[in-house]
Amino acid sequence: MLTNNKKGVFRLLIFALLQFFICSCNNKPLYYTVADFNNLPKIDIHFHYNTADIRYLKFADSLNIRLISPNVDTEMPIDEQLKITASIKKEYPKKFAFFGTFSVDSFNNAGFAEKTIARIDQCMKAGASGIKIWKNIGMVLKDTSGRNVMVDDLAFEPVFNYLEANKIPLLVHLGEPRNCWLPEERMTVGNDHRYYTKHPQYYMYLHPEQPSYEDQINARDNLLKKHPNLNFTGAHLASLEWNVDELAKRFDLFPNMKADLAARIGHLQYQSLTDRERVRNFLINYQDRILYGSDMTINEQDADFSQVSKGIRARWFEHWAYLATDSVFVIKDLGGQSVKGLQLPRNVVDKIFCKNAEQFFGN
Ligand SMILES: [Zn+2]
Known part of the structure; x- marks a missing residue:
């Protein structure tokens, strides 16, 4: 064998x-060249569209980019997110899609699973392409005895059974990058450093009493063992961003698992500094399982359209050019080191940037 x-x-x-x-x-x-960027159809499956201002959608469309906005159980009320995204989807079904979500506020109350399933139905009826769950499961949510509730908790079983039986796609952000458990000087990319400085409550290195990185990954793996037929996309390279071989192992173990690149391309670039071929071969080997996402967010207050859209375009372009071409980039997040693009073959680029996600638009 x-x-x-x-x-x-x-x-x-x-x-x-x-x-x-x-x-x-x-x-x-x-291979593609940088000149191909504008014309090729692309989908950003992880773009938080938290405003009714549709100029950004039109801007994305002008670059041949369709957007999928995941609702998230944090900060902005989830009903408001659902209202905004469902109405954009209704008006622009060919250019926009969204993932609904549910709250875990009533986790410790009787009837949590029934309530959650009713919420899932509400989202799907409103036009959602699937459901997103967030790292508050595993990192914030506590049971009545004060223990962290992990995603493989028995109380979630009816919910995951329902999603699995009804083939409802699930976008899953569980855990954090491994850097979250490391001291600052061992973090590999600049944006993790910035994020944990800004959000110390999620910087697990400061909270050793909380579940470990491995606890988070194991809980997720247990979920997939129990529900092998879930249509499962692990956001952020499924929190295995630090080593493509670790993600490859999970892809081999769980045939229905996919992963998005949202906010973790820097981690691929970090690995490609020392072993470009390994990263490139990983993406070629698992070309059917990887979906492009940026994790950019726009809010009501992003009123300076021309400046914000310029920044958004620059990010999309840099990501695309890193994967599709052999251009060399100076990466600020890697301390100004130069990284050579992976120049993936055209049909691999097409899958990662479009074809793998088209199912979410019902194409
Ligand atoms: Zn996100």
Whole structure:
């Protein structure tokens, strides 16, 4: 029997041969150039659209980008998020989609599961493409004895059974990047450092009494063991952003698991500084399981449209060019080091940026 490693090499070889064959038949170049960015259809599956201002949607459309906005059980009331996203979806169903969410406020009360299932139905009826759950499960929510409630808690079973039986896609942000449990000087990317300075309540290195990184990952893995048929997308490289081999192991274990790149491309760039081929081969091997997302957020107060949209475009472009071309970038978040783009083959880029997510638009 082939080991996973040999299987990976074998897959890559077949893939390279196929690529060569297809491209020489069509006379198409193997790779995109930066000039292709505007024209190609793209989907950002993780773009928090927290405003009724549709200028940003039109702007995205002008760059051939469709948006999926995940509602999140934090800060802005979830009913307000649902109202905004459902009405944009109704008006622009070909350009916009969203994931609904539910609150865990009543977790310790009788009837939590029934209430949650009713909320899921409400979101799906309002046009949601699926349901998002957030890191408050595992990191904030407590049971009546004051213990952290993890995602594999029995009380969630009816909810996950319901999602699994009804084939409702689930976008899951559980845990945090591994940097969250490390001292500042060992953190690998600048934006993690900035985030935990701003949000010390989530900086687990300061809270050693809280569940460990491994506890968070194990709880998620248990959920997938119990519910192998869940249509599951792990947001933020499924919190295994620090090592593509760790994520590859989960993809092999859980065939219905996918992952988005939201706010973690810096971690791929960090790994590609030392081993570009390993990162590139991982994305080629698992091209059907990776979805592009940026994790950018726009709010009501983002009124300076021209400046905000310029920043958004720059981010989208840099992400796309890193994956699709061999351009060299100076990355501020990596202390100004230069990173060479991965230049993935065209059809891999198409899958990561569009085809893998098209199911959420019902195409
Ligand atoms: Zn997010």
